Structure formats: structure tokens, C-alpha cells
Amino acid sequence: MTTTPGQQAADDLAAVREQWGDLLAAIGEPPRRADWMPYERRGFLDQLAADDRDGDDQALAEAAVGRLPLILREHPAPANLRALDAALDVEREVFEMCDTVTDHVQRPGRDASDPRLWHVPTHRDAGPASVASAGSRAYGLHWAAVWLEGRALDDDPADRALFAPTPATLVDQIVDVARTARRRVEGALGREARTITLAEECPFCLAGRITVHNGGGDPRAALATCSTGPSCPAPVTTERGRRAWRG
Ligand SMILES: [Zn+2]
Known part of the structure; x- marks a missing residue:
């Protein structure tokens, strides 16, 4: 619709x-x-x-x-x-x-x-x-x-x-x-939807870069991913082939 x-x-x-x-x-x-x-x-x-x-x-x-x-x-x-x-x-x-x-x-x-x-x-x-x-x-x-x-x-x-x-x-x-x-x-109110890439590398794989989306005011939509992919040992689930932190 x-x-x-x-x-x-x-x-x-x-x-x-x-x-x-x-x-x-x-x-x-x-x-x-x-x-x-x-x-x-x-x-x-x-x-x-x-x-x-x-x-x-x-x-x-x-x-x-x-x-x-x-x-x-x-x-x-x-x-x-x-x-x-x-x-x-x-x-x-x-x-x-x-x-x-x-x-x-x-x-x-x-x-x-x-x-x-x-x-x-x-x-x-x-x-x-x-x-x-x-x-x-x-x-x-x-x-x-x-x-x-x-x-x-x-x-x-x-x-x-x-x-x-x-x-x-x-x-x-x-x-x-x-x-x-x-x-x-x-x-x-600081609620615009924004995506940024952090300057520091991923603390788990020490190689990937962390990209953060703020969810545009919706905490449930906030998402961070590591660029390394499934081989990153971060203890979180994988979304679209990347380790992903939510919330
Ligand atoms: Zn990583």
C-alpha cells in the first residue's frame, strides 16, 4: 500500500x-x-x-x-x-x-x-x-x-x-x-536517523570496523555491526553475514 x-x-x-x-x-x-x-x-x-x-x-x-x-x-x-x-x-x-x-x-x-x-x-x-x-x-x-x-x-x-x-x-x-x-x-532532540563508523577497530577481532546506526529515535532499531563478518569472535548473533549488536 x-x-x-x-x-x-x-x-x-x-x-x-x-x-x-x-x-x-x-x-x-x-x-x-x-x-x-x-x-x-x-x-x-x-x-x-x-x-x-x-x-x-x-x-x-x-x-x-x-x-x-x-x-x-x-x-x-x-x-x-x-x-x-x-x-x-x-x-x-x-x-x-x-x-x-x-x-x-x-x-x-x-x-x-x-x-x-x-x-x-x-x-x-x-x-x-x-x-x-x-x-x-x-x-x-x-x-x-x-x-x-x-x-x-x-x-x-x-x-x-x-x-x-x-x-x-x-x-x-x-x-x-x-x-x-x-x-x-x-x-x-538528537533523534535523527544517523549511521557512523567508529574510529577504533572492533575489540573482538581487532580488525573490523564497527558501524553504528542509532535507530532514528527507536532504541529497538539501534544496531552496530562489525565489518569482518562471521569470523569475528564477538559473542553476538550474525545478521546479514555480520556480527551485530542490537539495542
Ligand atoms: Zn569484529
């Missing part, structure tokens, strides 16, 4: 929102050095759930602030500027894409309180400093990504009452924005 452009965009947007909590958490922590292995941190959403269970009102209040879009809140002394830049860029691009799609496909004269609609920001006069209402941006990146996924897929007949079909050229734009956003988030 081939992946349609709309499905590809939806997949990338889902990956962005699923990693958004990690990116927000990363803003407050000093950046890690560029390791080849993926790293996992306890997700922001896990923390929310834990706080919820604890019934800690203070934590819940802070968590609610954490869900606000970045453009609407302060960033006192961010520790990881790369993560902050990535988050601000991704948020702005996704929000602007939602605004553009809305202009093209959202049918006018709908009930303004309908939560399925996207509302563009309103301004008192020109300039971003004069924003009178943040519109749907107030719900943050997660909601924007879900909304945009819906317009990229455009596969729910019930949507026809609210939205015109999303033109293919517009879907292509969403595909670009979604792909770029995913790359930026995964890049800032």
Missing part, C-alpha cells in the same frame, strides 16, 4: 505532537553532547499524568501553563536554545499553515464556537504586538497539529459541511511543513 501525501503529512504531524512534550522539557535542560545513541527522557505528558495522580494542585497549575503555545508565554533563561528555536519555528510554521488552510477551505458563516473550526488570530491594528485574540493558537501546537492532520487527510465525509476539499497544491504545502517540522523536532 502506498502512502498518500496526506497520510505522509499526517504521520509527520503525529510524530511532531507525540514528541512535543519532550521538546518542551528539553528547553529547560542543558543540551546534551551529540551522542550517536538516541536518548529518552521521561515525557512531559507522563509527568502530567503523574502529577495528576498525585493530586498536586501546584503542579497541575504549572502543567496547564506548559500547554500554552510558546509564543504566548515567557521563556525565562532557557537552557537549550536549539530546542527553543526549533519549538518556536515549528509552532509558528504549523500555526501559519493552519491559518492558510483555513483561508482556503473553511466554509464561512459557521458557528464560531464549533471546536472543529480553526480560528485565525485577530489584531487590533497592524503588527504582532497588537494581537487581540490568539484564536485557535491559544490551544497550542498539539491541537493545531491534530487539526492540520484532519485537513491533510480530508477523509471524513462529515467534514464537508465545514470544509471544502483540501486542494492537492495545499496538501503538498502541508506535506512540506510537516516534514520540516518533524526534522526540526527530531534534530533538536
